[in-house]
Amino acid sequence: MSLLEVVDLNVWFDLPGSGRLHAVQGVDLAVERGERLGLVGESGCGKTTVMMALMGLLPSSATVSGEIRLEGEDILAGGEDTIRPHRWVDMAMVFQGAMNAFNPVQTIGRQIVEPMELHGVASGQAARRRTSELLEMVGIPASAAKRYPHEFSGGMRQRAALAMALACDPKVLFADEPTTALDVMVQAQILMRLVELADELDLALVLVTHDLPVVAQACDRAMVMYAGRVAEQADMDVLFHDPRHPYTELLFAATPDLYGEDHVVSIPGNPPRLDQKLVGCPFAPRCPKAMDVCRREEPLPLAIGTGHVAACHLNSPAREATA
Amino acid sequence: MTTLSNDAQLEPPLLEVLDLVTYYPVRRSFIDSLQRRPRQWAHAVDGISFDLYGGRMLALVGESGCGKTTTAQSLLRMVEPTSGTIRLEGRDITHLRQRELRPLRRTMQMVYQDPYESLDPRFRGRQTVEEPMLVHGIGSGRAERRALVDELLERVGLTPPHLYADRYPHEMSGGQRQRLAIAASLVLNPRLLVTDEPVSMLDVSVRAGVLELLDSLRREFTMGVLMITHDLSTASHFADDIAVMYLGRIVERGPAKEVVRHPRHPYTRALLSVVPARDPRRRTTPHILQGEAPDPVAVPTGCRFASRCPFVIDACREHDPVLDPVSGAAGHEVACIRADEIESAALPEVVGK
Amino acid sequence: MTTIELEARESAPRGRWRFGQLVKERPAATVGAVLLALFILMAIFAQWLMPYDPYHQVGPVFGTPSLAHPLGLDDGGYDVVSLIIQGGRISMVVGFAATLVATVLGGGIGILSGYFGGATDTALMRMTDYFLVIPDIPLMIIIAAVWGPSLSHIILVIGLLLWTSTARIIRSQVKSVRERVYVRRARSVGASHARVIFRHILPQVAPLLVANTVLTIAVAIFDETALAFLGLSDPTAITWGTMIEHAFERTAISAGAWWAVVPPGVAVSLVIMACSLLGQAIEDATNPRLRVAHLSIRGFRILPRLPGKVADR
Numbered sequence: 001m002s003l004l005e006v007v008d009l010n011v012w013f014d015l016p017g018s019g020r021l022h023a024v025q026g027v028d029l030a031v032e033r034g035e036r037l038g039l040v041g042e043s044g045c046g047k048t049t050v051m052m053a054l055m056g057l058l059p060s061s062a063t064v065s066g067e068i069r070l071e072g073e074d075i076l077a078g079g080e081d082t083i084r085p086h087r088w089v090d091m092a093m094v095f096q097g098a099m100n101a102f103n104p105v106q107t108i109g110r111q112i113v114e115p116m117e118l119h120g121v122a123s124g125q126a127a128r129r130r131t132s133e134l135l136e137m138v139g140i141p142a143s144a145a146k147r148y149p150h151e152f153s154g155g156m157r158q159r160a161a162l163a164m165a166l167a168c169d170p171k172v173l174f175a176d177e178p179t180t181a182l183d184v185m186v187q188a189q190i191l192m193r194l195v196e197l198a199d200e201l202d203l204a205l206v207l208v209t210h211d212l213p214v215v216a217q218a219c220d221r222a223m224v225m226y227a228g229r230v231a232e233q234a235d236m237d238v239l240f241h242d243p244r245h246p247y248t249e250l251l252f253a254a255t256p257d258l259y260g261e262d263h264v265v266s267i268p269g270n271p272p273r274l275d276q277k278l279v280g281c282p283f284a285p286r287c288p289k290a291m292d293v294c295r296r297e298e299p300l301p302l303a304i305g306t307g308h309v310a311a312c313h314l315n316s317p318a319r320e321a322t323a
Numbered sequence: 324m325t326t327l328s329n330d331a332q333l334e335p336p337l338l339e340v341l342d343l344v345t346y347y348p349v350r351r352s353f354i355d356s357l358q359r360r361p362r363q364w365a366h367a368v369d370g371i372s373f374d375l376y377g378g379r380m381l382a383l384v385g386e387s388g389c390g391k392t393t394t395a396q397s398l399l400r401m402v403e404p405t406s407g408t409i410r411l412e413g414r415d416i417t418h419l420r421q422r423e424l425r426p427l428r429r430t431m432q433m434v435y436q437d438p439y440e441s442l443d444p445r446f447r448g449r450q451t452v453e454e455p456m457l458v459h460g461i462g463s464g465r466a467e468r469r470a471l472v473d474e475l476l477e478r479v480g481l482t483p484p485h486l487y488a489d490r491y492p493h494e495m496s497g498g499q500r501q502r503l504a505i506a507a508s509l510v511l512n513p514r515l516l517v518t519d520e521p522v523s524m525l526d527v528s529v530r531a532g533v534l535e536l537l538d539s540l541r542r543e544f545t546m547g548v549l550m551i552t553h554d555l556s557t558a559s560h561f562a563d564d565i566a567v568m569y570l571g572r573i574v575e576r577g578p579a580k581e582v583v584r585h586p587r588h589p590y591t592r593a594l595l596s597v598v599p600a601r602d603p604r605r606r607t608t609p610h611i612l613q614g615e616a617p618d619p620v621a622v623p624t625g626c627r628f629a630s631r632c633p634f635v636i637d638a639c640r641e642h643d644p645v646l647d648p649v650s651g652a653a654g655h656e657v658a659c660i661r662a663d664e665i666e667s668a669a670l671p672e673v674v675g676k
Numbered sequence: 677m678t679t680i681e682l683e684a685r686e687s688a689p690r691g692r693w694r695f696g697q698l699v700k701e702r703p704a705a706t707v708g709a710v711l712l713a714l715f716i717l718m719a720i721f722a723q724w725l726m727p728y729d730p731y732h733q734v735g736p737v738f739g740t741p742s743l744a745h746p747l748g749l750d751d752g753g754y755d756v757v758s759l760i761i762q763g764g765r766i767s768m769v770v771g772f773a774a775t776l777v778a779t780v781l782g783g784g785i786g787i788l789s790g791y792f793g794g795a796t797d798t799a800l801m802r803m804t805d806y807f808l809v810i811p812d813i814p815l816m817i818i819i820a821a822v823w824g825p826s827l828s829h830i831i832l833v834i835g836l837l838l839w840t841s842t843a844r845i846i847r848s849q850v851k852s853v854r855e856r857v858y859v860r861r862a863r864s865v866g867a868s869h870a871r872v873i874f875r876h877i878l879p880q881v882a883p884l885l886v887a888n889t890v891l892t893i894a895v896a897i898f899d900e901t902a903l904a905f906l907g908l909s910d911p912t913a914i915t916w917g918t919m920i921e922h923a924f925e926r927t928a929i930s931a932g933a934w935w936a937v938v939p940p941g942v943a944v945s946l947v948i949m950a951c952s953l954l955g956q957a958i959e960d961a962t963n964p965r966l967r968v969a970h971l972s973i974r975g976f977r978i979l980p981r982l983p984g985k986v987a988d989r
Binding site: 042043153183184185187188189191192210211212213214216217218236237239240241250251252254255256257258259260264265266267268270 | 386387496497498499526527528529530531532533534535553554555556557559560561583593594595597598599600601602603604605606607609611612615
């Protein structure tokens with residue numbers, strides 16, 4: 001039994017006017033304690049929506065189906081009632097752009113204490129002591145608890161957001177583009193701290209980002225999403241050296257690398273619209289290896305090796321037999 | 324003045340920047356002004372010089388606050404330079420008045436970071452590209468302008484042009500919007516294109532396409548491109564030359580590959596070390612600098628990097644280093660008095676707490 | 677939530693509103709628009725709609741409502757229905773004309789102030805502040821008293837006092853649009869100030885200006901009624917305000933002739949309500965900040981799992 005297991009997660013959004021957008025389509029994933037999983041893909045691929053669904057933070061225009069099992073318990077079944085007891089206690093998140101994640105008129109310390117009090121983890125003196133510990137843990141002097149968000153630099157605020165997420169000692173930590181708006185130097189610092197903390201606290205870390213090199217350096221495993229679906233999921237090393245989905249391969253090729261000499265290429269075309277019915281593989285129109293079957297049938301996720309799953313007709317046994 | 328590259332020295336540079344200085348006034352509090360405290364200045368750009376030749380791409384790299392954006396804005400005269408000289412095609416434009424500058428605006432164009440913000444949401448593609456023509460009276464009639472718009476849209480890869488000419492920005496993807504913005508800046512046939520983080524808001528899969536477009540355009544029109552970026556990987560792949568800025572100064576510059584492969588300045592080395600590698604097997608060890616860059620209002624004497632430099636010696640705090648050529652590497656210059664001594668020394672790994 | 681916003685950004689036409697969509701999403705706007713249209717049509721076709729000549733006595737003083745005179749007769753024995761129609765015509769003309777003055781003045785000052793900023797902004801806004809703190813009614817009383825009661829004076833007085841809020845609202849909007857990168861880009865291309873204002877800024881603030889105009893009409897009509905009620909309007913003109921004034925002055929209340937007071941009051945209220953409903957709706961529809969409802973999270977629905985798919989791990 002995995003710590004967090006998601007089976008066949010689907011999310012739809014009602015569009016203004018009429019119409020529906022199938023933002024997440026049949027996503028399966030599992031994370032263990034101490035594991036660092038990257039959720040990568042381009043904007044609109046559904047990676048943030050997956051995370052929001054797992055945290056139970058979708059807006060009222062959303063419809064969800066599937067199972068979200070936390071230590072075996074399906075927490076999606078009862079909706080908000082079954083998710084609430086776990087939110088921030090078992091699963092916490094670091095928001096993108098910590099700038100807006102804080103209330104500007106409350107001290108940082110007060111805002112870290114708040115979730116502890118709300119969930120009855122600690123209160124009063126104990127909560128303040130824990131706040132000091134948390135701040136030191138993320139690399140901020142404990143005295144900074146008395147300061148206000150605007151007195152913090154971007155990096156400091158991101159660290160404080162991390163402290164806030166760790167307040168109730170969660171088992172799963174989601175981080176949504178935690179370093180995107182920061183300078184490279186600060187980015188590296190925060191990322192290092194995040195990885196160290198995940199190890200120290202034996203957290204399951206889910207890093208949601210569009211930045212492949214960040215995932216390559218920080219995560220053990222990654223899930224590449226495209227058009228709301230899982231394109232490929234594997235250990236980071238396998239994903240880079242033996243990708244079995246053309247999208248994964250092209251995504252790496254499109255990422256400039258300081259150490260690589262190879263030509264950086266872009267992927268022609270655009271992701272499909274998710275408010276319309278798709279026939280075939282969603283990546284087929286942009287795929288250089290697309291075959292007839294790709295335009296007709298949607299490829300199902302197929303296990304290739306241990307923990308390696310890809311949804312591409314190129315891997316189908318029938319094709320290998322004929323080849 | 325040394326040149327960035329040696330193969331284009333025959334003709335004069337397209338853009339010559341000599342000792343450019345741009346200060347911003349710091350807001351004084353009311354009490355301060357009552358006490359007649361002197362007005363303070365933030366040294367955003369503090370004496371930088373470089374040449375840019377037609378057909379070449381120079382990347383100005385640095386962290387936020389290093390002055391790279393102010394440099395661009397000073398060049399375009401969106402911000403008034405405090406001192407120094409900016410020459411465009413041999414003509415001194417440092418102190419031209421806005422009225423005199425208007426015809427020159429055709430020569431230098433800017434591509435902004437966020438293509439969603441830089442396009443008027445109420446303008447269709449055609450109107451966006453047409454506007455500079457109308458402003459400068461290019462194209463005698465509707466038909467001629469139409470043809471030019473179509474040609475440009477096609478050139479930037481928005482094909483078929485008629486499809487994109489009728490679209491509003493919100494009906495396009497990020498990459499398409501940035502291509503449209505590039506088309507709108509090309510319409511005046513500029514000699515210099517200043518691009519501020521042109522792809523940082525775009526999806527990874529389309530970044531390369533936009534950069535390749537810029538790359539082919541500069542070759543085709545022998546246009547000089549100044550790219551402002553924080554992304555060293557992108558700079559190393561697409562630019563000819565890289566200039567690394569720190570606290571208002573260029574601390575190192577040279578041919579892109581040379582700077583990335585053999586960085587000399589401790590700051591450049593630290594900056595390169597924190598760039599994550601794409602290959603998970605290549606575990607990079609970030610050398611994280613302690614502290615933060617000094618306040619640009621109170622720039623320390625001596626080397627600006629001294630306060631964070633792992634190789635600092637007393638002499639560093641006394642002498643303000645100038646860019647000196649690196650022996651054996653043409654066009655590579657570094658502003659560090661210990662550059663030769665520390666070349667082989669490993670950067671100490673500072674654990675970033 | 678970023679993805680949701682992003683996707684909405686792609687699919688919904690941003691920054692533009694369509695009337696059809698407005699009607700569908702906001703029934704209140706439809707009510708307002710229909711009501712306002714009815715009043716405007718009534719004003720235009722007054723000639724043919726009036727059952728009697730509003731300037732002539734057609735029955736007994738304070739004659740009670742009857743089939744021939746559904747809303748009775750007033751203090752002079754004039755037909756109230758005809759008076760309402762004729763009065764509406766003048767009230768609306770005054771309201772619209774005063775609004776035009778206020779919108780042109782307020783819009784112009786707001787745009788100049790917001791766009792140029794600096795000393796221009798300070799000077800214009802200081803002036804606006806002065807106008808803003810002048811108590812409306814007393815000034816109107818003074819002006820009307822000095823210039824003499826006439827409809828054109830009423831229009832000018834109301835127009836000159838109503839532009840301040842428009843100017844402030846437009847200024848703040850222009851200030852934010854001015855900072856948008858595409859405005860800077862247009863400037864860096866070499867476009868003149870006039871071009872930037874008319875091509876880039878005005879279209880962006882136009883919906884707000886329209887919303888504000890509609891709301892201003894309501895205030896202008898109310899002010900006109902108030903001034904007329906105080907006897908500061910042209911005494912010979914028939915407006916809703918003078919109708920109420922006459923009714924009060926000539927003891928309609930003590931005579932129990934409610935029909936001489938209530939109908940003009942209701943007419944004024946209806947027009948104001950119509951303008952407010954419509955104006956608010958346009959404002960809501962064009963201001964995305966008022967529309968965002970992302971605090972209503974956690975209301976998502978759950979569907980049972982789709983059958984057929986087997987997890988193949």
